[in-house]
Amino acid sequence: MKLLLLAGLATLLHITPTVVLVKREDAVRRLVPDATDFTAREVRLSGADARRLSQAVNWSPAEGSVTFYSGSRENRPVGTLTFIRVDTPHGPIEVAVGLQANGTVRGVTVTKATTETKPWVLEALRAGLLDQYAGVGPDRAPNGQAAIKSKVGALPAFIAGEVDKAVARALAAYRLFYRPSA
Secondary structure (H helix, E strand, O other), X not given: OHHHHHHHHHXXXXXXXXXXXXXXXXXXXXXXXXXXXXXXXXXXXXXXXXXXXXXXXXXXXXXXXXEEEEEEEOOEEEEEEEEEEEEEOOEEEEEEEEEOOOXXXXXXXXXXXXXXXXXHHHHHHHOOHHHHOOOOOOOOOOOHHHHHHHHOOHHHHHHHHHHHHXXXXXXXXXXXXXXXXX
């Protein structure tokens, strides 16, 4: 009886295993290719910080922090990236967002999906989703979904909207909380 109840609960919650689409270290090399050294900076959000982020993009990280990975070469900053998790009704996706010093997007990579969402993610990527983000800054909402909507089905378009959310969250967190070290 308990096993049947748990199986029914798992079906209702749509739990599917997570799959790695791109290893984190490969995403780092893609998004900050000029860097030879990295520093991780975890920004713990106070209650007020969490409210600011929530007001900006209707999001607060579950862990209460955002980690930025700053890349440098010969002690000069060359870029920053962060990994943003977006929880969907079909399971989480993880998106790596590379940022330039001026706060604009350098590039985006989807690093994780679930077995259910993987085909939708791949279809959105084949339609050119990731090409839509380079140069997007804090003054412009990411809109990769609109750019590919006519080229894909409903579920890949849905996933593109979730990637848009991840990019918006990374941009907001960078703008609000990231302070390059001197």
